[in-house]
Amino acid sequence: xxxxxxxxxxxxxxxxxxxxxxxxxxxxxxxxxxxxxxxxxxxxxxxxxxxxxxxxxxxxxxxxxxxxxxxxxxxxxxxxxxxxxxxxxxxxxxxxxxxxxxxxxxxxxxxxxxxxxxxxxxxxxxxxxxxxxxxxxxxxxxxxxxxxxxxxxxxxxxxxxxxxxxxxxxxxxxxxxxxxxxxxxxxxxxxxxxxxxxxxxxxxxxxxxxxxxxxxxxxxxxxxxxxxxxxxxxxxxxxxxxxxxxxxxxxxxxxxxxxxxxxxxxxxxxxxxxxxxxxxxxxxxxxxxxxxxxxxxxxxxxxxxxxxxxxxxxxxxxxxxxxxxxxxxxxxxxxxxxxxxxxxxxxxxxxxxxxxxxxxxxxxxxxxxxxxxxxxxxxxxxxxxxxxxxxxxxxxxxxxxxxxxxxxxxxxxxxxxxxxxxxxxxxxxxxxxxxxxxxxxxxx
Numbered sequence: 001x002x003x004x005x006x007x008x009x010x011x012x013x014x015x016x017x018x019x020x021x022x023x024x025x026x027x028x029x030x031x032x033x034x035x036x037x038x039x040x041x042x043x044x045x046x047x048x049x050x051x052x053x054x055x056x057x058x059x060x061x062x063x064x065x066x067x068x069x070x071x072x073x074x075x076x077x078x079x080x081x082x083x084x085x086x087x088x089x090x091x092x093x094x095x096x097x098x099x100x101x102x103x104x105x106x107x108x109x110x111x112x113x114x115x116x117x118x119x120x121x122x123x124x125x126x127x128x129x130x131x132x133x134x135x136x137x138x139x140x141x142x143x144x145x146x147x148x149x150x151x152x153x154x155x156x157x158x159x160x161x162x163x164x165x166x167x168x169x170x171x172x173x174x175x176x177x178x179x180x181x182x183x184x185x186x187x188x189x190x191x192x193x194x195x196x197x198x199x200x201x202x203x204x205x206x207x208x209x210x211x212x213x214x215x216x217x218x219x220x221x222x223x224x225x226x227x228x229x230x231x232x233x234x235x236x237x238x239x240x241x242x243x244x245x246x247x248x249x250x251x252x253x254x255x256x257x258x259x260x261x262x263x264x265x266x267x268x269x270x271x272x273x274x275x276x277x278x279x280x281x282x283x284x285x286x287x288x289x290x291x292x293x294x295x296x297x298x299x300x301x302x303x304x305x306x307x308x309x310x311x312x313x314x315x316x317x318x319x320x321x322x323x324x325x326x327x328x329x330x331x332x333x334x335x336x337x338x339x340x341x342x343x344x345x346x347x348x349x350x351x352x353x354x355x356x357x358x359x360x361x362x363x364x365x366x367x368x369x370x371x372x373x374x375x376x377x378x379x380x381x382x383x384x385x386x387x388x389x390x391x392x393x394x395x396x397x398x399x400x401x402x403x404x405x406x407x408x409x410x411x412x413x414x415x416x417x418x419x420x421x422x423x424x425x426x427x428x429x430x431x432x433x434x435x436x437x438x439x440x441x442x443x444x
Contacts, residue, residue: 013173020165028154035150036143040122043138044106047124050081051136055126063132067094080139082111082121088131097121097137109137116141179208183215190219294332294419299370299438300325300363306339310346310361318355321346325363329370331438333419344412345374345434353378353431370438372421377431386425412436 058066063085070083071094084095092101099111104127113119123137182199189197198219199212307323314321331338342361349359353376360375381389390413412434416423422437 012176013169016172017165017169020168021162024158024161024165028158032147032150032154036147039143039146043122043140043143046081047122047136047138050083051124051126051134054083054134054136058128058134063128063130066128066134070095080142082135082137082139084135084137086133086135093132095135097135099135099137101133102135104133108140109135111137113139183208183212186212186215186219196223294334296330296332297335297338298328299331299333299338299372300327300329302335302338303342303361303363303372306342307361310342313343313346314350314359317350319350319353320356320358322358322360323362324360326365329363329365331370331419333438337415337418341372341412341415341436342374344409348409348412348434349374349376349378349432352376357431366437368440372436372438373433375428375431375433377428380427380430380432381425383427389425390423 054066054069057069061068067085070085082095082097084097084099085093086101087093090101092098097111098114099109102109102123102125104125107123107125109121109123110118111121120140121137122140123135126134126136128134186197186199198216201212201216202209303323303325310323311321346359346361349357353359358377360373362371362373362375364371364373390409413423416436420439422435424435424437426433426435
């Protein structure tokens with residue numbers, strides 16, 4: 001049932017097979033009923049003809065002639081067509097049909113076959129003018145044998161056809177899954193950042209080819225829009241950085257001669273330059289070309305190398321920093337980018353926690369994955385805002401009074417995505433816990 005719920009291809013194949021099986025059963029049932037009815041009509045006609053012939057004898061020679069005609073049909077073997085004449089009081093007068101006198105009309109009767117014992121027959125009982133009864137009956141054993149033969153043939157044919165149906169359903173399910181898997185793999189690759197991937201389009205021009213072509217056209221449009229957006233952001237940051245750098249140099253020369261306002265303008269210029277640097281860095285990471293330079297590195301060792309620097313940052317901010325790691329935890333990535341992640345997360349925790357707050361950084365292994373966690377005991381982030389704060393320039397109302405531009409976590413998210421790591425924000429109870437879970441293959 002789980003497989004059916006998770007696979008539309010299997011459900012379609014199962015529905016097709018069920019429809020095929022029901023159709024086969026209906027056809028088989030209709031053929032069986034039609035065949036049975038045809039043979040039943042033939043038996044009735046045989047009984048009718050025999051009864052009419054005997055009645056002709058009765059009309060010509062009376063009861064004596066009828067009794068002679070009935071007696072002449074006696075056979076010591078199995079009975080296929082039996083006759084009998086009964087007196088008005090029910091006594092058996094003549095014939096080879098050993099049964100009780102039935103009422104006039106058509107009946108299914110039981111008679112005693114001399115070789116086979118009790119058997120069933122289709123009988124027509126005619127009431128004669130003197131009160132006697134003429135019974136003509138056809139043994140139903142032949143009809144029953146035909147029914148059994150038809151049912152046996154149908155059962156064998158149904159097994160073969162149902163086997164073919166099962167095979168066809170499996171082939172259909174595999175075909176649908178293969179077609180849908182191509183589109184799913186393409187979409188997954190796009191989600192993972194491979195914007196160059198496209199769904200293959202066949203030459204048949206069927207529904208799957210048209211869906212693949214539409215998907216590719218949509219991806220081309222999205223890729224173009226993303227590229228334009230990134231290019232505009234990068235060009236804007238790059239073009240403004242040059243005059244701002246010149247302005248900063250001019251302010252720095254002015255600050256050398258004193259002046260509090262000049263020093264303040266210099267600090268503001270540094271903030272703007274840092275903002276543009278962050279925008280350019282995010283664009284560079286999202287562009288994806290850095291992945292080609294990824295190497296295997298020890299994330300725990302990297303934390304060890306940065307721990308002294310991070311301790312100094314925490315000490316200057318009046319915070320308490322704790323680090324712990326398991327040695328030899330390897331990931332596939334860029335050392336500078338991962339160092340940027342550690343610094344950004346620690347700076348974010350220090351920026352949004354009160355004096356004396358505790359910040360804990362850990363690198364550990366969990367179920368085969370390398371996991372980086374930064375935990376603090378500050379106010380945390382409401383669950384409803386955790387996904388939103390990963391966007392660019394997003395700052396919560398409670399953070400408006402603190403320095404920053406809302407790009408720290410956005411850069412962390414971009415770097416995590418480039419490394420294929422899952423980034424989650426959780427409740428540290430109290431505080432915030434940021435977790436990066438690297439894929440298993442990155443440590444192999």
